[in-house]
Amino acid sequence: xxxxxxxxxxxxxxxxxxxxxxxxxxxxxxxxxxxxxxxxxxxxxxxxxxxxxxxxxxxxxxxxxxxxxxxxxxxxxxxxxxxxxxxxxxxxxxxxxxxxxxxxxxxxxxxxxxxxxxxxxxxxxxxxxxxxxxxxxxxxxxxxxxxxxxxxxxxxxxxx
Numbered sequence: 001x002x003x004x005x006x007x008x009x010x011x012x013x014x015x016x017x018x019x020x021x022x023x024x025x026x027x028x029x030x031x032x033x034x035x036x037x038x039x040x041x042x043x044x045x046x047x048x049x050x051x052x053x054x055x056x057x058x059x060x061x062x063x064x065x066x067x068x069x070x071x072x073x074x075x076x077x078x079x080x081x082x083x084x085x086x087x088x089x090x091x092x093x094x095x096x097x098x099x100x101x102x103x104x105x106x107x108x109x110x111x112x113x114x115x116x117x118x119x120x121x122x123x124x125x126x127x128x129x130x131x132x133x134x135x136x137x138x139x140x141x142x143x144x145x146x147x148x149x150x151x152x153x154x155x156x157x158x159x160x
Contacts, residue, residue: 008083010037011045015054015079016130019071025064045083052082067127076130077122087122089115 017035018026026034032042046065049055056068067074080087090111092099102108 002089004080005084007041007045008080010041011049011083012076012079012130013037014042014045015049015067015074015127018055018065018067019127020131022067022071025058025062025066027064031065049079049082052078054079054082071128071131072126074127075123076125076127077119079127080122087115087119089118 013035014031014037017031018024028043028046029039031046032039035042046055046057050057050065053068054074055065057063057065077087092102092105092108093112093115099105
């Protein structure tokens with residue numbers, strides 16, 4: 001199964017919370033309390049996102065964290081890369097993988113194609129877009145998007 005880590009999921013939760021309230025600076029304890037995540041996890045994520053230039057850190061008694069740029073300028077690809085490293089669906093995507101089967105591999109170019117589509121899909125979604133619900137799935141490749149089922153009495157909304 002291809003899945004982002006819990007740290008990345010939480011990082012996106014933190015960033016979307018901050019993007020929805022741009023007038024504020026957040027310190028780690030406030031943010032942890034507001035999104036109901038453990039303080040050590042929030043602190044770690046905030047430091048990583050600051051190091052990667054997604055957040056700006058402001059020192060002082062009224063200091064805290066803010067987005068380093070407008071939410072429209074921050075892509076999901078950038079966030080995922082900051083918290084997970086470069087998007088690489090298989091090891092052979094990385095030029096330094098050292099895979100001994102690379103010279104005879106018949107599927108490597110297709111994995112690269114899939115990786116490019118995934119990277120492109122993530123790059124095409126901004127943090128600003130993540131702050132509100134979207135009613136259809138993202139299209140990868142040439143398949144048409146299908147409507148996403150809306151939460152109702154028979155389908156509870158996802159929990160973070």
